[in-house]
Amino acid sequence: MRSLSVVFLALLAGLGMADTAMAAGGADVLQQQCSSCHALTKPADASLDRLWERKGPDLYYAGVKFNREWLEAWLQNPTTIRPGGVMYAKAIKASADKTADTIDTGKLTPHVKLGKADSAAAADALMKLGADLNLVQKGAFKNGSPGPMAKMLFSKLRGCSSCHSAKGGDGGRSGPELGDAGSRLQPDFMVAYINNPQKFDPHIWMPTLGLTDADVQKLTGYLLTLKHTEAQ
């Protein structure tokens, strides 16, 4: 018990972060430290301009999107999910010599880090968001085996890897990295999002591809197998 609190204090001191959640609730943490960049309720402004101006991805449906455990861990140690930030088009450096455009990482800023108590409280509060919006159908993922073709669907036939990297960082960079999708995202959310990204984010640049349910099930099954492990 004592050694635990020593570790905790050392962590706090080492990373220089403050925990405010002991007294305040998670909802307050979100309101005070997160709402300047993240929408916590469905935004009234659904314009293309908003997509360009917002400073972080929307979190108003976080409760039906993320796994709580992942949230709590990531908030303490945030890693890059979107290689080009929240709006890739603002971070692009146009190529001057007919090679590919690159991402100007100088335009991206590291994510705020929370302490242990604050991230637990924030994760709890985030998991309460969005359940009443009817965006995700419970049981949409039917839990079948992804089958031998699933990886091919992702990387070649349906063109997902044009925009997403799945393993080892190879793949496109305008969409979020999915190498950790199995730990990060709820399967029913993946089914709903792949079917219709604009239902969540009216002007997002992932196309609605009109895939069959069989394809969506296989792709989700494949993404669920992608997890970062200690060994990697």
Add this chain to the structure above:
Amino acid sequence: MNIRMLCLTGVLSLAGLSTFPAYADDATTRSARVYDTYCAQCHGANRDGNGINSTAMAVKPRDHTDTKGMGDTPDEELRKAIKSGGGAVNKSVLMPRWDGVLSDAEIDGLVSYLRVVSKSGSK
């Protein structure tokens, strides 16, 4: 700081835009914004097929600045490719369909915009 960043972004985007044909009107500006949002990720900030995703793709995105090649492609084919995807015009399915995201008016706007970018006349 924020204002400085904003100004910087403004200057940068102006500098970027100046490499494209002069913006004749509002419709062109609007379509350029749509292009920057959805198409530049693959077709590139310079519209020449060299987007940030292009190195990860088995088929290279079309060079929209190619006057000859674009001039040989009729409006109807451009419209169909954007609306229903590469597969609908016997091209690669790595060119996605956009009918679930863009309205017909926005797609028509993009077809006209591609004529400006490629300096080719409408067919």
